[in-house]
Structure formats: C-alpha cells, structure tokens
Amino acid sequence: MSAEFCVPPARPRLFYVIGPSGAGKDSLLAYARPRVAGRPLAFAHRYITRPASAGGENHVALSEAEFAARALAGCFALTWSSHGLLYGIGCEVEHWLQRGLSVVVNGSREHLPQAASRFPAMVPILVSVHQDELRRRLEARGRETAEGIAERLRRASAFPVHHPALVQLDNSGPLEQAGEQLVRLLRGEA
Secondary structure, rough: OOOHOOOOOOOOOEEEOOOOOOOHHHHHHHHHHOOOOOOOEOOOOOOOOOOOHHHHOEEEEOOHHHHHHHHHHHOOEEEEEEEOOOEEEOOHHHHHHHHOEEEEOOOOOHHHHHHHHHHHOOOEEEEEEHHHHHHHHHHHHHOHHHHHHHHHHHHHHOOOOOOOEEEEEEEOOOHHHHHHHHHHHHHHOO
C-alpha cells in the first residue's frame, strides 16, 4: 500500500454528480474512476428498484419490498423516486466521510435540496449537454419511446438547478474533455 493511499484528504467531500438522463454521468464516472484510483475517494453505488440485467450503471437491484424494508431500517442516507423507480444512496457514505474518504455520488437534480440539507459541505456537479446532442444520445440508446424522449428533453431544459457551490461540466464534446475536468475536481485541482 502506497503512502499516498494512506493519506486522507484535508477535508473529505461529497461530490454529488447530477444531470439529465443522457448527459453522460455514468460515462464520466467510469472515465474518472480509474484515473483517481489509489486516492482516498470512494464511488458510491446506488440501490435501485431496477433489475440488474437492465443495463446501465452498476447498481444494487432491489425489489420495492426490499427497498421499503431498508428505508424503514434507516439504511439510506438519501432516497428519491424518478420515472417509476426508487433510488437510494446507502448510509455507508456517511461512514466513509467520517473515515476521511471523499465520496462520489450519482444523484438527482430534483433532490439536490434534500442532499444539500443532509450534506451541507457537498460539491454539486451538474453535467449538461447541448439539446441536439442529448436528443441524439437518447435516441441512440434506444430505451425510450419518442414520447419518452420528448419528456426527458422537456425535463432537461425546464429543470432549474441552483446551489452556491454548483460546478458545471459541459459534456457535449469528446468524453475526455469533460472527463479530465471531473478528474481535476475529484483530485482537488480545480
């Protein structure tokens, strides 16, 4: 184990990554993860009432009954619902922060106030993409109907996000461009 790995950051932070579906949050997180390996940084997985076989991000698949039982037992630091699914961030993130690790969370724009209330020192990172590129990405992944895509595009442009520490990343271009910006943020260089 290297000495760099053992040194916790001066101030552990929760990085709360948000943005519309199709903006490339999962791709950016996958890009950044190996580039910050060995640093005191943990990437939280989400608990979702979506089958593991559905593709997309690596998540813990739960039934609605399992999710409800865990929520009732206080196992989540954050929860929200979106597009008919339940999402949770496990309370283990609080333990990781207390142990000196910064934590990266794939969050929800709509529930930014809830997250800011629970984690006042967090750094919200809004991933955006130009509307035409967002449409192209949503069509290419083939998960939604034309009506579903239109609804996601409407929500992407109509959903205001406000926070005094908000950092914005434009992911309309090559993945490496926004990816390197995210890496610098997670390393504390930006």
